[in-house]
Amino acid sequence: MAAKKVFGSAEASNLVTELRRSFDDGVTRGYEWRVTQLKKLMIICDNHEPEIVAALRDDLGKPELESSVYEVSLLRNSIKLALKQLKNWMAPEKAKTSLTTFPASAEIVSEPLGVVLVISAWNYPFLLSIDPVIGAISAGNAVVLKPSELAPASSALLTKLLEQYLDPSAVRVVEGAVTETSALLEQKWDKIFYTGSSKIGRVIMAAAAKHLTPVVLELGGKSPVVVDSDTDLKVTVRRIIVGKWGCNNGQACVSPDYILTTKEYAPKLIDAMKLELEKFYGKNPIESKDMSRIVNSNHFDRLSKLLDEKEVSDKIVYGGEKDRENLKIAPTILLDVPLDSLIMSEEIFGPLLPILTLNNLEESFDVIRSRPKPLAAYLFTHNKKLKERFAATVSAGGIVVNDIAVHLALHTLPFGGVGESGMGAYHGKFSFDAFSHKKAVLYRSLFGDSAVRYPPYSRGKLRLLKALVDSNIFDLFKVLLGLA
Numbered sequence: 395m396a397a398k399k400v401f402g403s404a405e406a407s408n409l410v411t412e413l414r415r416s417f418d419d420g421v422t423r424g425y426e427w428r429v430t431q432l433k434k435l436m437i438i439c440d441n442h443e444p445e446i447v448a449a450l451r452d453d454l455g456k457p458e459l460e461s462s463v464y465e466v467s468l469l470r471n472s473i474k475l476a477l478k479q480l481k482n483w484m485a486p487e488k489a490k491t492s493l494t495t496f497p498a499s500a501e502i503v504s505e506p507l508g509v510v511l512v513i514s515a516w517n518y519p520f521l522l523s524i525d526p527v528i529g530a531i532s533a534g535n536a537v538v539l540k541p542s543e544l545a546p547a548s549s550a551l552l553t554k555l556l557e558q559y560l561d562p563s564a565v566r567v568v569e570g571a572v573t574e575t576s577a578l579l580e581q582k583w584d585k586i587f588y589t590g591s592s593k594i595g596r597v598i599m600a601a602a603a604k605h606l607t608p609v610v611l612e613l614g615g616k617s618p619v620v621v622d623s624d625t626d627l628k629v630t631v632r633r634i635i636v637g638k639w640g641c642n643n644g645q646a647c648v649s650p651d652y653i654l655t656t657k658e659y660a661p662k663l664i665d666a667m668k669l670e671l672e673k674f675y676g677k678n679p680i681e682s683k684d685m686s687r688i689v690n691s692n693h694f695d696r697l698s699k700l701l702d703e704k705e706v707s708d709k710i711v712y713g714g715e716k717d718r719e720n721l722k723i724a725p726t727i728l729l730d731v732p733l734d735s736l737i738m739s740e741e742i743f744g745p746l747l748p749i750l751t752l753n754n755l756e757e758s759f760d761v762i763r764s765r766p767k768p769l770a771a772y773l774f775t776h777n778k779k780l781k782e783r784f785a786a787t788v789s790a791g792g793i794v795v796n797d798i799a800v801h802l803a804l805h806t807l808p809f810g811g812v813g814e815s816g817m818g819a820y821h822g823k824f825s826f827d828a829f830s831h832k833k834a835v836l837y838r839s840l841f842g843d844s845a846v847r848y849p850p851y852s853r854g855k856l857r858l859l860k861a862l863v864d865s866n867i868f869d870l871f872k873v874l875l876g877l878a
């Protein structure tokens with residue numbers, strides 16, 4: 395068997411040097427290059443969907459529908475939009491000028507940053523790898539992608555396909571875990587785009603700080619779902635279920651982490667959830683082919699620990715079955731677990747769903763506010779006032795009223811966190827902007843050179859300049875007419 399090639403500091407440094415040369419030579423700047431690469435990414439989606447679905451089945455037991463729609467189709471949409479809008483995105487944007495700079499014209503130029511690093515996670519390994527790469531390429535950068543080692547089949551396929559189709563002088567994939575990522579992080583990048591946990595997000599930011607490299611951190615958190623009694627119970631429950639267990643079995647960054655509802659309404663909600671869960675996944679959900687498995691035994695054991703904690707295990711009202719050999723955990727609902735339990739302290743990132751009950755729904759605002767800002771916050775209600783108050787006062791990366799997770803499919807909305815759930819955003823034009831520098835360009839004329847700002851200074855010059863900088867035409871005329 396051939397020995398695995400080492401990828402350490404020297405290899406990482408050589409890689410960045412090589413890509414920087416391509417960038418400096420202007421390889422990635424032109425519209426044509428960007429379009430060619432984007433079209434190649436579209437070919438990958440169009441011609442290799444069955445392989446992608448198979449890799450996701452290997453890594454996560456992900457059902458075909460979820461792989462095809464939530465990874466490949468979403469990617470196709472992103473590429474289509476970039477191809478359609480790229481000329482507009484790249485065009486300099488006219489900016490207004492003022493009396494201070496008259497005569498002049500000004501524009502904002504979207505300049506590629508240079509050589510960028512994308513580090514992605516295992517749960518949606520194709521979407522979370524290629525979507526940022528679409529932004530990086532659209533904006534004219536050279537890019538290195540580091541997929542997650544926890545989804546090895548996907549990581550290997552990403553490497554194979556990107557090597558086969560994309561320009562190797564400017565787009566590369568490095569497979570590996572902590573050693574390889576650490577070697578990459580020692581290098582000077584023009585931007586690091588990281589998707590993963592808040593814990594490792596801190597490692598990324600510390601490494602970036604050494605070179606003053608800007609970062610986008612797409613992290614996670616505990617995303618709450620508030621359920622009001624004034625709702626359509628059946629639709630609410632179906633949407634929560636598909637947003638939780640129907641999205642990679644809860645292993646999604648925008649997955650509902652816990653539910654907040656009133657003591658009075660909780661029994662109805664739980665009964666409805668049991669009914670719909672059984673309709674979706676049958677009497678023995680652990681056998682269902684329509685749900686992903688847990689990614690690996692470490693995560694299985696982590697989730698088991700959350701469930702087995704004292705004062706938590708006896709709060710299970712539905713599910714709780716586990717099969718370590720096949721890495722399966724059934725949809726599990728818990729009622730009123732202690733607020734200081736592990737399951738309420740860590741992001742769950744799996745098929746467990748605690749419901750916390752309150753005396754009135756108003757208290758839910760305080761519960762959410764008392765915790766780190768989540769990546770998403772959800773509310774189900776007919777109540778217009780409640781919707782408005784939720785959107786206006788709850789701080790989260792994004793808010794969805796009456797559905798789960800669908801905001802990430804809308805390219806007109808920025809997708810990203812706030813506070814502990816991350817910084818920066820992408821999707822649609824926000825992806826292009828995330829990988830661009832907005833360069834201020836001012837064209838002045840060499841005519842009309844006034845002596846007013848040149849020494850020797852005088853009271854008259856002071857008054858005139860003040861009026862100019864304040865853009866105060868009235869004062870300006872007064873000064874010019876000798877009235878001030």
Ligand SMILES: NC(=O)c1ccc[n+]([C@@H]2O[C@H](COP(=O)([O-])OP(=O)(O)OC[C@H]3O[C@@H](n4cnc5c(N)ncnc54)[C@H](O)[C@@H]3O)[C@@H](O)[C@H]2O)c1
Nearest residue numbers: 514515516541542571572575590591594612613614615647
């Ligand atoms: N905001 C989003 O879009 C989004 C999407 C998916 C997942 N997430 C979040 O990601 C987390 C789960 O993903 P994960 O388990 O892959 O995250 P992770 O932090 O364990 O790994 C993510 C990446 O970081 C790398 N990495 C791991 N340890 C490292 C280290 N010590 N030094 C340098 N690099 C290291 C991994 O190789 C991988 O590529 C959850 O918190 C979830 O909410 C966020």
